[in-house]
Amino acid sequence: MTDSHFYIGPNVTAAGLTTQLQGMDADGQSVQLPVVAEKAVTLFLNNQEIVTAMTVGDYLEELAVGFLFNQNMISQEDKIEAIDYDEELSVIVVRTDTKTNFEEKLQSKIRTSGCAQGTIYGDMVDKFDSIKLSKNSIISKSQIINLSKKINTTPSLYLKAGAIHGCVLAIGDEPLIYMEDIGRHNAVDKISGVMFQNKITAADKVFYTTGRLTSEMVLKTVIMGLPILISRSGFTEAGVSLARKAGLTLIGRARGSRFVALSGEERIIFDDYNTDPDLERDNRSAQRRMNDEPSL
Numbered sequence: 001m002t003d004s005h006f007y008i009g010p011n012v013t014a015a016g017l018t019t020q021l022q023g024m025d026a027d028g029q030s031v032q033l034p035v036v037a038e039k040a041v042t043l044f045l046n047n048q049e050i051v052t053a054m055t056v057g058d059y060l061e062e063l064a065v066g067f068l069f070n071q072n073m074i075s076q077e078d079k080i081e082a083i084d085y086d087e088e089l090s091v092i093v094v095r096t097d098t099k100t101n102f103e104e105k106l107q108s109k110i111r112t113s114g115c116a117q118g119t120i121y122g123d124m125v126d127k128f129d130s131i132k133l134s135k136n137s138i139i140s141k142s143q144i145i146n147l148s149k150k151i152n153t154t155p156s157l158y159l160k161a162g163a164i165h166g167c168v169l170a171i172g173d174e175p176l177i178y179m180e181d182i183g184r185h186n187a188v189d190k191i192s193g194v195m196f197q198n199k200i201t202a203a204d205k206v207f208y209t210t211g212r213l214t215s216e217m218v219l220k221t222v223i224m225g226l227p228i229l230i231s232r233s234g235f236t237e238a239g240v241s242l243a244r245k246a247g248l249t250l251i252g253r254a255r256g257s258r259f260v261a262l263s264g265e266e267r268i269i270f271d272d273y274n275t276d277p278d279l280e281r282d283n284r285s286a287q288r289r290m291n292d293e294p295s296l
Helices: 060-070 103-107 122-130 141-152 157-161 184-198 215-223 237-246 277-291
Strands: 018-024 030-036 039-045 048-055 080-086 091-096 109-111 119-121 165-171 174-181 206-209 228-231 249-255 258-263
Touching: 018 157, 030 157, 039 060, 048 060, 060 080, 060 091, 060 184, 060 215, 122 215, 141 165, 141 174, 141 206, 141 228, 141 249, 141 258, 165 184, 174 184, 184 206, 184 215, 215 228, 215 237, 237 249, 237 258
Parallel strands: 039 091, 206 228, 228 249
Antiparallel strands: 018 030, 039 048, 080 091, 109 119, 165 174, 165 206, 249 258
């Protein structure tokens, strides 16, 4: 663990994730700026090429497994025999104990609004319709606010270089896994891969994203079995509609001591919370960072 709060947390000093580039600021002065990496990685399932993803390049095994699980290409019952990564070819191969042909699935893919070209497949929606989320999970107003504070103040690639999204798996207001990538769907898939590989249960967990609450984000959250989804960003109509259909608690615009819930409000306990001046300063600092670039 990189931090006592996390099973896995951001590693902002890892080689290859950022590079220093020289440029010029608005005053004509020379500046050094950290810029996040972006590389293409092609994923195979056994002998079938599945997709080429643009990624920052870390946690590739988790990204591959999480993508395959979220797209309903593998299930918890499948046995992964090996995961091979060829750095020179930029290819990662997930090998299972059974061979499967995905030609029809590949023909039914849908391009989404996700950064770095998100993709979903037809029977992913079929799986969504069959899932029943836990109704026993709850979260309090205090926990929502505290979780947002911990995430916004954790050292991350976002705070170092920007141009990147983050997703967090938490229990209550304690972050467990924090993943980042240039596309929010990649960050989701990385967490899904960690959960798959370590058999982490979802019913009592909370999911947090820095990205918009779109239909793709809601689909993947429900398929992972997570009953509560929080974002500091806003909603899309399709995302809200799917969340209400699935009974997902959907909380957006979570900044400082404020948030809005548009689905699953029955899981929220509206306890008293005294605004912490330090929290408001943290929120303003995070807000300034978010205002530096558009939300992707």
